[in-house]
Amino acid sequence: MRVLIADDEPVARQILREHLESIPNIELVGEATTGTEAAQQILELHPDLVLLDQHMPEQDGLSVARSLSRSMPMVIFVTAYEQHALDAFDVGAIDYLLKPVRRERLEKAIEKARKQWKPAAPKPALKKIAGKKGNDIYLLDPAEIVAFQAEGELVHILTANQKYLADAPLKVLEKEPALAAFRRVHRSTLINTEHIRKISPLSSRRWMLKMSTGLEVTVSKRLASTIREQAHF
Numbered sequence: 001m002r003v004l005i006a007d008d009e010p011v012a013r014q015i016l017r018e019h020l021e022s023i024p025n026i027e028l029v030g031e032a033t034t035g036t037e038a039a040q041q042i043l044e045l046h047p048d049l050v051l052l053d054q055h056m057p058e059q060d061g062l063s064v065a066r067s068l069s070r071s072m073p074m075v076i077f078v079t080a081y082e083q084h085a086l087d088a089f090d091v092g093a094i095d096y097l098l099k100p101v102r103r104e105r106l107e108k109a110i111e112k113a114r115k116q117w118k119p120a121a122p123k124p125a126l127k128k129i130a131g132k133k134g135n136d137i138y139l140l141d142p143a144e145i146v147a148f149q150a151e152g153e154l155v156h157i158l159t160a161n162q163k164y165l166a167d168a169p170l171k172v173l174e175k176e177p178a179l180a181a182f183r184r185v186h187r188s189t190l191i192n193t194e195h196i197r198k199i200s201p202l203s204s205r206r207w208m209l210k211m212s213t214g215l216e217v218t219v220s221k222r223l224a225s226t227i228r229e230q231a232h233f
Contacts, residue, residue, distance in 0.1 A: 001117060004047035005031045006038035008056045016051055019103045023110060035059025039068060043187055044223050047073050049113050054079035065091040071171060076109045131157045131164025142178050146195045146213050150188040160213055185219045193227055
């Protein structure tokens with residue numbers, strides 16, 4: 001099970017990290033220090049479970065869970081306050097732990113999560129992606145697709161010269177084996193890493209990806225580093 005820790009307190013993150021290291025079959029995939037960073041890492045790293053602090057800078061834990069809605073993985077809230085427990089369970093929390101978190105209590109919470117965890121079953125790879133333009137349906141090779149971009153409930157397929165409508169949401173498309181070269185870089189954007197032509201730093205934490213069509217996408221430094229490794233930049 002892949003776990004993300006989201007807490008603005010270094011000591012709290014260290015305690016959780018040490019506890020997780022002693023629990024079998026747990027992979028720590030990242031750590032976030034603000035609510036905004038937690039939301040971004042959830043979209044980028046796709047953890048199965050988030051240990052989410054209730055009170056964080058920029059965005060509190062409940063706001064993160066509500067804003068991501070269907071994209072939100074399983075959540076265990078970790079907090080120094082108990083008065084928001086009902087709110088936590090209202091957003092579908094697996095459990096609600098009070099600080100300082102004891103290892104035995106965390107193990108029990110994770111065991112609850114394991115019982116609800118349903119690893120995605122592998123699906124046959126799609127050879128073509130259906131794109132609609134007007135009344136016509138086009139069968140597109142994944143290699144010619146530069147990006148998918150969501151606009152409300154619509155998902156657009158962008159190629160070098162055309163724009164089509166997809167028949168599936170991003171959360172479904174990003175799991176298709178045929179789209180293994182694609183990465184979710186934003187809540188509304190899925191890009192084909194094979195079409196990246198330039199990666200440039202914008203600040204100490206943000207980078208810009210320029211695609212073959214001139215499309216520019218801003219990503220975190222961590223995601224830019226991961227993409228560079230995968231694309232052999």
